[in-house]
Amino acid sequence: MNNSILFAVIALSAIGAMSAIILYFVAQKFKVIEDPRIDEVEDSLPKANCGGCGYAGCRAFAEKIVKNGSMDSLNCPVGGNDVMAQVAQILGLQADEKDPMIAVLRCNGSRENAPAKIKYDGPATCAFAHNLYSGESGCPFGCLGLGDCVVSCKFGALYMDPKTGLPTVVTDKCIACGACVKACPRHIFELRFKGKKDRRIYVCCVNEEKGAPAKKNCEVACIGCGKCVKACAYDAIELKNNLAYIDFEKCKLCRKCVDECPTNAIHELNFPPRKVKPDGVEEQVQSPSAESSVS
Amino acid sequence: MKTFKAGGVHPPENKFSADAAIEILPIPKRAYVLTSQHLGIPATILVKRGDDVKTGQLIAKSSGFISANIHSPVTGKVFKIEDVIDQSGYKRPAIIIDTTEDIWEDGIEPSDKIEREITLSREEIIKRINELGVVGLGGATFPTHIKMMIPEGKNAELLIINGVECEPYLTSDHRLMLEKGEQILIGTAILMKALGVSKAMIGIENNKPDAIAHLSILSEGFKGISVHALKVKYPQGGEKQLIKALTGREVPSGKLPIETGCVVNNVGTAFAVYEAVQKRKPLIERVVTVTGKAAKKPSNFMVRIGTPISELIEKAGGIHENLGKVISGGPMMGKALTSPEVPVLKGTSGILLMLKEESAREKISNCIRCAKCISVCPMGLEPYLLEKLTFIENYEQAESQRILDCMECGSCHYTCPAGRPLLDYIRLGKSKVSFLVRNRKKQ
Numbered sequence: 077m078n079n080s081i082l083f084a085v086i087a088l089s090a091i092g093a094m095s096a097i098i099l100y101f102v103a104q105k106f107k108v109i110e111d112p113r114i115d116e117v118e119d120s121l122p123k124a125n126c127g128g129c130g131y132a133g134c135r136a137f138a139e140k141i142v143k144n145g146s147m148d149s150l151n152c153p154v155g156g157n158d159v160m161a162q163v164a165q166i167l168g169l170q171a172d173e174k175d176p177m178i179a180v181l182r183c184n185g186s187r188e189n190a191p192a193k194i195k196y197d198g199p200a201t202c203a204f205a206h207n208l209y210s211g212e213s214g215c216p217f218g219c220l221g222l223g224d225c226v227v228s229c230k231f232g233a234l235y236m237d238p239k240t241g242l243p244t245v246v247t248d249k250c251i252a253c254g255a256c257v258k259a260c261p262r263h264i265f266e267l268r269f270k271g272k273k274d275r276r277i278y279v280c281c282v283n284e285e286k287g288a289p290a291k292k293n294c295e296v297a298c299i300g301c302g303k304c305v306k307a308c309a310y311d312a313i314e315l316k317n318n319l320a321y322i323d324f325e326k327c328k329l330c331r332k333c334v335d336e337c338p339t340n341a342i343h344e345l346n347f348p349p350r351k352v353k354p355d356g357v358e359e360q361v362q363s364p365s366a367e368s369s370v371s
Numbered sequence: 372m373k374t375f376k377a378g379g380v381h382p383p384e385n386k387f388s389a390d391a392a393i394e395i396l397p398i399p400k401r402a403y404v405l406t407s408q409h410l411g412i413p414a415t416i417l418v419k420r421g422d423d424v425k426t427g428q429l430i431a432k433s434s435g436f437i438s439a440n441i442h443s444p445v446t447g448k449v450f451k452i453e454d455v456i457d458q459s460g461y462k463r464p465a466i467i468i469d470t471t472e473d474i475w476e477d478g479i480e481p482s483d484k485i486e487r488e489i490t491l492s493r494e495e496i497i498k499r500i501n502e503l504g505v506v507g508l509g510g511a512t513f514p515t516h517i518k519m520m521i522p523e524g525k526n527a528e529l530l531i532i533n534g535v536e537c538e539p540y541l542t543s544d545h546r547l548m549l550e551k552g553e554q555i556l557i558g559t560a561i562l563m564k565a566l567g568v569s570k571a572m573i574g575i576e577n578n579k580p581d582a583i584a585h586l587s588i589l590s591e592g593f594k595g596i597s598v599h600a601l602k603v604k605y606p607q608g609g610e611k612q613l614i615k616a617l618t619g620r621e622v623p624s625g626k627l628p629i630e631t632g633c634v635v636n637n638v639g640t641a642f643a644v645y646e647a648v649q650k651r652k653p654l655i656e657r658v659v660t661v662t663g664k665a666a667k668k669p670s671n672f673m674v675r676i677g678t679p680i681s682e683l684i685e686k687a688g689g690i691h692e693n694l695g696k697v698i699s700g701g702p703m704m705g706k707a708l709t710s711p712e713v714p715v716l717k718g719t720s721g722i723l724l725m726l727k728e729e730s731a732r733e734k735i736s737n738c739i740r741c742a743k744c745i746s747v748c749p750m751g752l753e754p755y756l757l758e759k760l761t762f763i764e765n766y767e768q769a770e771s772q773r774i775l776d777c778m779e780c781g782s783c784h785y786t787c788p789a790g791r792p793l794l795d796y797i798r799l800g801k802s803k804v805s806f807l808v809r810n811r812k813k814q
Contacts, residue, residue: 194709197732199792203799208461209709216461289454289462 113166114142117128120162121152126230128153128253147171154231154251176270177252179233179245183264184280184343187239190294206261212291217283219264221244228259247274268324273346276331277322280343284317291339298341301329304333372577374602375612378749380782381604384578388542388662388669393550395673396686398470402445402677403455403714404430405465409506410513411437416466422449427476427653430466433501435651439514440504442653444675445470458699458716460709468677479651485553486649489561496565496648503647504654504717508527508639509533509608512718517645518634519565526767528632530571531617532559532641535601535608537576538701542723543658544638546671548582551642558641559596563646566634571596572617573638606780607702610635610751624776639698639720648785650800659715663698663724665691674715680722681711694771695730699725703781733790744783744793750776754783754793761800770804777801 082339113364117138125133129152131140141150147169157173164171190213198204202224210216217246221241233249236242243256247270248259257265279298283290287299300318311328313333322333322342334342407413414431424430424443431441447470454462475481493497501516520746521527532555535737536544548555559571573590575583577600587598601607601616611622613635620631628635638642639657646652655676662669667688674683680697684690698705699719707730744754752773784794 106761199735199795201731204792204795207799208706208797214456214709285454287460346605360427 077369090254104131111142114138116144116166120155120159120166122154122159124154124230124253126154126251126253126255128251128255142167145169153177153253156251177267178247178250178270178276179252179254179256179265180268180278181219181243181245181264182266182277182278182282183217183219183242184282184296184341185213185215185294186242189296190215190218202259215283215290217262217264217285217298218281220262224259224261225256225265230255253349256263271324271329271345275322275347276343276345277327277329277331278324278343279320279322279341281341282319284319286318290318296340298337299339301338303336303338304342307332307336313350372600372602373616374604375607375615375749377751378747378782379604379606379612380747380785382539382785384603385540385662385664386542386545387540387666388576388660388671389544389545389579391546391668393546393658393671393673393695394686396675396678396683398445398473398675399678399682400470401450402443402447402468402470402675403465403679403712404441404444404468404677405455405457405463405714405716406431407457407463407677408441408500408512408717409439410511411439413464414438414441415464416452416464418449418452418453418466420449424449424468425474426477426730427479427655429653431504433514434506437508437514437517440502440653442504442655443468444655444677446474447471455712455714456710457713458706458708458719460706461631465714473700479653481650481652485557489557489564489648491648492585493567494509496561498653499648500565501611502642503651504784505640505643505647506654506717507637508643508657508720509637509719510704510718510720512716515636515640515655516658518636519562519706521566521629521634525629526632527566527568527629527634528570529618529634530559530563530566530568531613531633531635532562532571532573532638533608533610533613533635534573534575534579534638535613536579537605537608538703538705538721539605540662540723541660541664541701543573543660543671543720545579545582547642547658547733548579548638549585552585554645555638555641556586556589556593557649558643558645560593560751562634562636562641563595563645568634569595573598574601574617575599576601576605576607578603593795597804601665606749606778609749609778609780611778612620620753624773653718657715657719660720660721661687661724662721665694665724665726676717677714679712679714680708680719681714683722684711684724691724693726693728694724695727696724696725703785704779732792736789738791739789741788743788744787746787747782749780749782750778752777754797755791757800758791758793761796761803764803766803766807769800770807774800774804775808 118135121134123134129137131137151174160171192212193214194212200222202220202222205220211220220240223236225243231249233246234243237244252267281298283297290297290299298319302315302322304311304313310326310328314321314324334344415434416431418430426446428443430443433440439527447468450467450469452466454467457463465560497516505515506512507701534548562569583600590596590598615634622628622631643654656673659674660671661683670687697708699708718784757774781794787813
């Protein structure tokens with residue numbers, strides 16, 4: 077009786093010891109040598125696995141950046157400059173300062189500005205609706221309002237505004253990963269510079285129709301009149317396919333185009349209110365209180 | 372009785388307008404002639420604002436291999452060239468013509484006299500079909516002259532004329548067969564000559580016994596043409612299903628019907644070919660059914676292309692108080708219109724007016740894995756799987772599951788007890804996959 081227990085213990089211990097020795101040699105033979113910096117870099121990344129950098133998750137990005145040996149065109153939009161500086165430190169490289177970006181919805185076809193003419197009762201997905209028809213307002217370029225972008229956002233930075241029927245970007249949460257840009261079947265979202273004090277100027281329309289049909293469907297459509305192009309002193313505005321586009325790298329935020337636009341299609345965000353002089357000439361005010369208007 | 376083997380459904384037929392004779396609709400005051408009325412590249416506009424045009428005059432020229440000429444359906448002055456909303460829900464360029472009295476272009480014979488003698492040679496027939504803008508009137512609007520040109524190495528041995536009209540409600544082909552039977556048969560003989568085949572089969576579903584009897588009697592006067600009754604089953608009017616039903620041959624995946632030696636044309640196309648070849652009349656009018664439970668007077672109209680659909684609805688008794696949707700085409704494959712001012716195109720076979728309660732979409736619930744969609748798919752696909760693959764954006768897998776073979780008949784969506792939007796997903800997946808395939812070809 078006692079013997080059989082003893083045999084079992086000895087036999088199992090012997091098998092265990094043998095296996096340990098085999099495993100040790102196998103592990104030595106097939107050892108994968110991995111750069112320890114990959115783990116370090118991965119630890120410093122935000123681990124959102126959003127794919128905003130263009131790679132499949134943070135691990136893949138860390139592998140790429142370590143293997144590359146330089147940080148050109150590699151950027152983690154979630155972490156921003158701080159994280160990239162940290163990564164640069166680990167790798168002993170120099171990180172470029174990148175201007176922070178933000179997703180911008182270039183459509184203002186709210187329920188009021190672009191009233192619905194028809195009713196859509198298909199599945200509530202922009203991708204289907206885009207394949208089927210031009211939209212409830214009739215604008216073939218504008219927002220369909222079914223929220224594919226909201227579903228795509230992993231940071232809770234987008235929500236549908238029930239009043240306007242348009243998605244709204246939460247400035248503090250958006251990290252410009254670009255998921256909404258890819259999700260929108262009409263390419264309405266664009267990543268633009270966040271701007272100093274969150275000040276931004278952009279054309280809030282993507283309609284490429286001529287003036288009359290565009291205005292027919294939406295009060296605030298860009299009609300391609302070209303007034304803003306003439307007003308811009310910095311050559312930052314381009315008129316293409318009846319649509320004005322402001323190059324955010326050239327724009328100096330002077331706000332002249334905003335005043336010129338006859339349909340209010342050019343939006344300014346977070347600017348201080350304009351002081352109206354007694355003779356009616358508007359003047360830009362540089363008040364430090366503008367920071368409080370940041371949403 | 373013959374039919375195709377795999378899948379298929381049998382929705383309520385509801386052929387309300389089967390007994391309504393074809394009425395000629397008055398010429399509209401303003402005609403909207405779109406430049407993309409066919410499959411392929413839109414035609415190039417030849418006229419400009421203020422030009423006078425005659426009925427039957429060429430106003431837009433074919434601008435590529437797969438493209439078709441477009442002729443003025445009315446006489447009048449070009450009012451404008453502008454984008455108008457069409458069946459797709461998007462704006463497309465159109466020639467808008469203000470009509471005056473109807474004067475036909477020289478050379479066209481507008482009389483109803485039946486010309487039986489086929490005098491033209493094979494090449495001349497194809498040339499004339501091409502010149503006069505004849506396209507397939509079954510729905511896909513594929514330019515007919517391209518179908519007539521058999522690719523090298525292939526051999527056509529059989530012409531199939533599609534008189535199935537498997538879509539519920541629609542009766543335009545049915546009425547055409549009853550009223551223009553002889554012309555259709557002459558058109559068939561012309562197509563046979565153009566293809567160089569000695570045999571033609573006309574397939575008609577068994578719910579049109581009068582048309583079967585009528586054409587059977589008439590076809591005795593034509594050599595090589597036979598009429599076949601088919602069991603009622605949707606989508607028998609699909610090219611591949613019809614070939615399978617009549618000959619038992621199967622078109623390989625991703626290939627054209629010519630692989631089986633068959634060429635399929637619709638009865639409407641046969642009639643248009645007769646008019647083009649024997650009367651030099653371009654394709655400027657077609658039969659359109661206006662029907663549905665919300666139609667006050669279900670009718671069949673001979674309509675000039677470019678007539679706004681609102682005029683057809685007006686003529687069929689006006690708008691019902693409880694109108695839910697206006698659909699261009701049949702209930703299975705048709706598209707809901709976004710505006711009643713959409714014009715009639717070469718491919719418009721019917722206008723379906725649906726009541727609010729029947730047009731509403733079903734509530735979507737979860738897939739219950741009953742596999743009904745698989746059993747009804749006439750192409751032998753797995754719709755539930757294609758839906759899922761599109762949902763998770765795995766387009767490579769969707770391609771290997773042959774998503775591009777789907778012909779969008781809608782049987783899966785019709786039969787799904789959970790009300791899943793299967794066809795919507797598959798359509799989306801198809802467009803993504805064909806985009807991938809095109810990109811791959813470019814590289």
